[in-house]
Amino acid sequence: MSYAEFVAMIALLMALNAAAIDVYIPALADIGTALGVAEENRRQIIITAYVVGFGAAQIVYGPLSDRFGRRRVLFAGLAIYIAGSIAAVFAGSFEALLAWRFVQGVGAAATRVVATSVVRDRFKGAEMASVMSLVMMVFMVMPVFAPNLGALVLLVGNWRELSAVMTVFGLVALVWSWARLPETLAPERRRPLTGAKLVEAFGIVVTDRIAAFYTLAMASFFGVLFAFIAQSEQVFTQVFGLGKGFTLYFSLIAVFMAGSSFANSRLVRRIGTHRISQGALCAFIALSALHLGLALAMGGATPFPLFLVLFILTMCCFGFVPTNFNALAMEPLGHVAGTGSAVLGAAQTMLGGLLGAGVGLLYDGTIVPLLAGFTGLATLSLVLVAVAERGRMFPPPREQPPRAVAAGAARVDKAGGRG
Template sequence: MLRTGLVLGLLALVGPFAIDMYLPAMPGIAAAFGTPETAVQATLTGYFIAFGVAQLVYGPLADRYGRRLPVFLGLAVFVAGSIGAATAGSIGALVTWRAVQGLGGAALMVVPRAIVRDMYTGPQATRLMAMIMLVISVSPMLAPLAGSAVIAVADWRTIFAVLAVAGLLSLLVTALVQPETLPPERRLPINAAALIRGGRDLLRDPGFMGLTLIGGFGMASFFVFIAFAPFVYVREFGLTPTGFSVAFAVNAIGFFSASQCAGYLGERMGMRQLVRRGTAGFALFTILLFALALAGLTSLPLVVAGLFCANACLGVVIPTAMVLALDDHGENAGLASSLGGTLQMVAGGVMIAAAGPFFDGTALPMLGAIAVCGLAAMGLTATMLPREQVA
């Protein structure tokens, strides 16, 4: 399990690295193109939405042709998008090439989750998913620092050149190390009618939808933070790009350290109960943090500490919700994984777009949008994961 977790984690790391590494450069990109901050945030929205929608393609491909081919295809598209972003001559071109990056990176979210479902279910799958997330934790902790180091000696375009190299290295790792986990006899032909029917069944499944959207609003809170924090931490709190990277890493530690306890806690209290309790804690901390901001008590230590606690709650919710959502859909794990990923990424992109008009460079709108995510996750838990289903 350790080797599998490491390989899948390294593959899944490429997409988050493409998000986190260039965060310290976002104010500089706005200055370079002479555009407002919301235009630079559109590069994230474009990435997230493309990343989400493309998962609908990679899931069926993974069920039809096995798990390796979609990874090769996605990485090739990702490398092309990275090269395009490195040479973009306008903010519009950068948004477009970031969307191409997202189209490729989507494969690296869908396929590892389907591979986990091929190999394990229940708490074992949760442990493997948490192990993958432990590897991914390198991204929010080290990627912004790596980006700061790059822009200290070069310009922001070099960041995308580094991402292109990372994509090529991931191709090599997949070719040499990752075996195929879906044997030919278990592969499903691509049938448009069957896909529509399968998608309709998933959308009508309250357990799948509830768990997917609970995780989706948890992920959306991350995306809101990612889009706004570079400007908030620099403008309101006066941090340098390196200082922002350190603060960003601290906020991420809560999530990934807690995620390593998810499998153990799921065995002890039941996986659905774990989702309920974790979601309640997430909502509590985000609402409290927003209330303190409304009272004018915003400070960097308070924001970092509050988000650390909220993210720790999400650390047990998201991997558990992902596993539970797929547990009853092993026969079409690729479709279920891709549809779930699409809904989650689109939720994140929509939240960024919805919060954008309220953003004034301060922490208050950011914390308000994150609190909305907490309220939504708590409401979904109460209505779509009722107490009598808790196990």
């Protein structure tokens, strides 16, 4: 497996989750009408049900992947994901759809745990941040592609076909990884699956100050993304009256986010994971607070051109934060990478999803709740980072030089050859 194929495969596994969320965005109103859900804010639970299943199951997959290896856990999760997607096609009620969306999330959780663990098996520090930035760049294609794919499916079918599309995505991921992904966890590094070892592994994760507080910081910051996803249809169609074509603007924002992730992959080794992520987080807070103040002064919403410019600038800052926070949280956890990835992913997804859902339910016909949520959640994230760093913010770079990335690529090629 080449370095490029390795990054592309990890990106697909991560993007599977974004697709399962974003493809449903243009269909929320249609699903509500078809299944008799009159309250608009309640329709957002279609997203939340998936996120909760996705977050909760990672705690299980992490220790399993540290015991049985990455491949077996990945294949089991993809099988559950595919089964849940097929069942969702035939859901006869809103509650049944929520249940199968939860099952989808449970299956997809394996892809998040395994993808992060495989990268951590091969890389660390700035190398890992650089690889994950490239993964995130491809991952961010999904918010460009998935909502428009969902809108296209709705033109020729109905919301049930969306789950069929997710089934196809799952099958592609299963076949490709089965054929090409080598096992990255050596037998001598596997941890016994006993109660004492599980307690030890979880204890290592939650008691390490850097890992624990960067995990919480990333969870709070991911609430921003989930809040935007939950409210995006209502903001674009109701506040700004854009109709079904809103997915194009959603995609435009995602393009800039992908661009910032690519820029991060180039800049992180020069500037350092700490400085670039902490600086971007401060810029995010400043832009969100500025936008919030303007929205309040203008009766609840800025004019759409100004909204779009400020929102793009704000979400560009987003692209410089999560991958670096992820690398910083995982840095001390190489010997329990599966469990560490599980705790990190569960906290990020469940706490972030619930915080984002809470902000989404505050929607009142303006953009004020969304921007207030952005400002508050990002500020909380900054406080948690300060605790992790004991107040020593913006330290100088101390990671490996850029040559290490090329060496890492060679290790992946070599591993692929052995596989």
